[in-house]
Amino acid sequence: MKQTSLFETIPSQYRQNYLPKDGSAYYHAEWMSGPDSANLMNQLKNSLQWEADQLFMFGKQVVTRRQVAWVGDANCTYTYSGVKKHAQPWIPELLAVKAQMEKLAQAEFNSCLLNLYHDGKDGMGWHSDNEKELDANSPIASLSLGATRKFAFRHKTDKTTISLPLENGSALVMNAPTQQFWQHALLKTTAIHTARINLTFRKINHHYDN
Ligand SMILES: O=C(O)CCC(=O)C(=O)O
Numbered sequence: 374m375k376q377t378s379l380f381e382t383i384p385s386q387y388r389q390n391y392l393p394k395d396g397s398a399y400y401h402a403e404w405m406s407g408p409d410s411a412n413l414m415n416q417l418k419n420s421l422q423w424e425a426d427q428l429f430m431f432g433k434q435v436v437t438r439r440q441v442a443w444v445g446d447a448n449c450t451y452t453y454s455g456v457k458k459h460a461q462p463w464i465p466e467l468l469a470v471k472a473q474m475e476k477l478a479q480a481e482f483n484s485c486l487l488n489l490y491h492d493g494k495d496g497m498g499w500h501s502d503n504e505k506e507l508d509a510n511s512p513i514a515s516l517s518l519g520a521t522r523k524f525a526f527r528h529k530t531d532k533t534t535i536s537l538p539l540e541n542g543s544a545l546v547m548n549a550p551t552q553q554f555w556q557h558a559l560l561k562t563t564a565i566h567t568a569r570i571n572l573t574f575r576k577i578n579h580h581y582d583n
């Protein structure tokens with residue numbers, strides 16, 4: 374991956390907080406250039422091991438059309454739906470992005486969850502990134518590649534809803550305590566026929582690694 378145009382200083386007018394209270398979510402448009410975003414998307418599609426996600430919904434196991442890849446430091450494990458998952462190793466391209474996301478979010482990350490949405494029929498329902506393994510004080514930094522998709526926040530108590538389009542090459546930094554007070558979702562649509570990859574850089578606390 375060429376590094377020259379990758380991470381330019383972000384003009385401040387492109388940085389915007391979308392949440393009025395109980396956390397903050399900074400959106401950075403054009404954080405990565407168009408060509409670099411396209412290259413990275415191809416590399417991630419081809420180099421990582423993607424698998425369908427398995428969730429429990431209404432007491433049933435559901436296998437998603439959306440695919441996921443979980444990458445992280447060797448000691449990162451994550452348990453969900455009763456299954457202990459081990460992270461796949463970092464690839465150089467992803468380590469380079471991680472370093473830049475750490476600068477942007479002013480935090481250190483040790484894992485990255487990637488989601489591949491084939492088209493608008495793939496999405497992600499309302500949830501918070503508040504699994505017990507995650508460091509609740511750490512921001513979660515997300516990078517979007519490919520199709521523009523609508524992302525929404527919903528406040529857990531007063532149900533205030535805020536939505537924004539996540540564009541190709543954009544970054545979104547959700548700071549604590551956002552996950553405690555807000556849910557988020559990637560909304561489905563019939564209007565999008567192309568793929569999107571989203572990367573969320575996270576910090577796993579190791580004392581849950583047993
Ligand atoms: O695709 C997105 O923008 C959101 C992904 C997400 O919320 C997650 O991976 O937890």
Ligand SMILES: [Mn+2]
Nearest residue numbers: 500501502557
């Ligand atoms: Mn999430």
